[in-house]
Amino acid sequence: MAQRDPYEVLGVPKDASADEIKSAYRRLARKFHPDVNPGDHNAEEKFKEIGSAYSILSNPEKRAQFDRFGTTEDMPQDPFFGGGAGGFSDLFEMFFGGAAGSGRRQQRMDRNGDDIEVQLELTLKDVLNGVHQEINLERMSECDSCSGKGGEGGAPPTACSTCRGSGMVSQVRDTLIGRMQTSAPCPTCRGVGWTIANPCKVCGGQGVTPQSARVMVTIPAGVENGNTLQVPGQGHDGMAGGSPGNLFVHLRVKPDKRFQRDGQTLYTKIEATFAQAAMGHSTEIEGIEENHEVSIPAGTQPGTRVAVRNGGLPPLHGGRRGDLIVQIDVRVPTKLSDVQMKLLQEFAEVSGEDIPKGANKGLLGGLFGKKK
Numbered sequence: 001m002a003q004r005d006p007y008e009v010l011g012v013p014k015d016a017s018a019d020e021i022k023s024a025y026r027r028l029a030r031k032f033h034p035d036v037n038p039g040d041h042n043a044e045e046k047f048k049e050i051g052s053a054y055s056i057l058s059n060p061e062k063r064a065q066f067d068r069f070g071t072t073e074d075m076p077q078d079p080f081f082g083g084g085a086g087g088f089s090d091l092f093e094m095f096f097g098g099a100a101g102s103g104r105r106q107q108r109m110d111r112n113g114d115d116i117e118v119q120l121e122l123t124l125k126d127v128l129n130g131v132h133q134e135i136n137l138e139r140m141s142e143c144d145s146c147s148g149k150g151g152e153g154g155a156p157p158t159a160c161s162t163c164r165g166s167g168m169v170s171q172v173r174d175t176l177i178g179r180m181q182t183s184a185p186c187p188t189c190r191g192v193g194w195t196i197a198n199p200c201k202v203c204g205g206q207g208v209t210p211q212s213a214r215v216m217v218t219i220p221a222g223v224e225n226g227n228t229l230q231v232p233g234q235g236h237d238g239m240a241g242g243s244p245g246n247l248f249v250h251l252r253v254k255p256d257k258r259f260q261r262d263g264q265t266l267y268t269k270i271e272a273t274f275a276q277a278a279m280g281h282s283t284e285i286e287g288i289e290e291n292h293e294v295s296i297p298a299g300t301q302p303g304t305r306v307a308v309r310n311g312g313l314p315p316l317h318g319g320r321r322g323d324l325i326v327q328i329d330v331r332v333p334t335k336l337s338d339v340q341m342k343l344l345q346e347f348a349e350v351s352g353e354d355i356p357k358g359a360n361k362g363l364l365g366g367l368f369g370k371k372k
């Protein structure tokens with residue numbers, strides 16, 4: 001369906017004011033209103049056409065679009081009640097994407113700084129308490145000579161004359177399937193949209209120079225191996241007013257031979273002798289930074305686990321420390337003296353157990369042989 005010229009439909013000139021358009025619409029709408037013309041099909045069609053024309057000319061964006069393109073038909077909204085701005089601006093982007101882009105580029109002749117990534121090693125004690133750590137960096141910082149502008153004497157960049165600031169150039173190429181227009185990054189400015197006529201001699205037009213810096217970072221307690229801390233604005237400086245990058249600190253918690261970690265819980269192992277396990281005992285063990293008293297209950301079996309409350313690590317955002325879980329292994333003596341063997345034999349006898357024969361016949365066989 002061809003779209004009729006809304007100015008023609010409402011009978012107003014191209015430069016009609018909003019008030020003129022409104023009064024023309026009201027006059028015609030009253031004239032062709034279906035209530036005034038019952039059963040008149042032509043009047044009904046005319047009434048719809050007037051409404052459609054008014055919906056275009058009463059909306060500044062739609063009116064501008066019609067003025068520019070002679071149609072509003074590509075707009076996705078309902079012609080009567082559309083009103084949304086999306087259709088027009090999408091279309092504008094479609095036709096004038098490059099031009100709109102270049103407009104933006106011309107206002108942004110800066111460059112944001114890159115991020116810096118570093119790795120930091122921590123001990124479990126650092127995880128327990130948190131740590132303030134100074135990190136030494138070599139980073140690109142604002143050039144003193146040009147104040148970060150990139151041009152000699154602090155002159156700012158200017159829009160690239162080759163691509164007029166868009167960063168892209170069109171190329172027409174003859175191919176097997178005909179002429180093709182493609183766009184490519186501008187060779188003059190390498191796609192950034194600006195150039196520096198007289199680059200600063202100190203930084204070569206980069207606006208930044210490598211400088212060593214010290215950054216204090218605060219690592220909270222409770223972090224995990226592999227966590228990354230982001231320190232905003234502590235990356236490389238930008239150029240000509242661009243924002244600095246961020247500093248990312250990747251945390252590596254060094255393994256500790258004494259403990260296995262699972263979140264806030266730590267695991268460790270101790271050995272108890274047969275006598276300690278059987279009779280019960282109390283012993284002191286090494287924690288992350290303090291010693292803990294561990295009681296081995298009488299009759300402890302190998303592999304029994306006891307918990308030291310709050311002997312583990314704190315959660316990341318504060319709260320009670322986890323537990324230190326202590327696994328008790330019962331040590332069996334590997335070498336026995338004659339006296340020990342005699343006592344163990346008596347122990348077995350008193351316990352009503354079979355008397356061990358012993359694996360070493362030469363020694364135990366003789367001893368127990370005499371007894372029998």
Ligand SMILES: [Zn+2]
Nearest residue numbers: 143146200203
């Ligand atoms: Zn400079």
Ligand SMILES: [Zn+2]
Nearest residue numbers: 160163186189
């Ligand atoms: Zn360019």
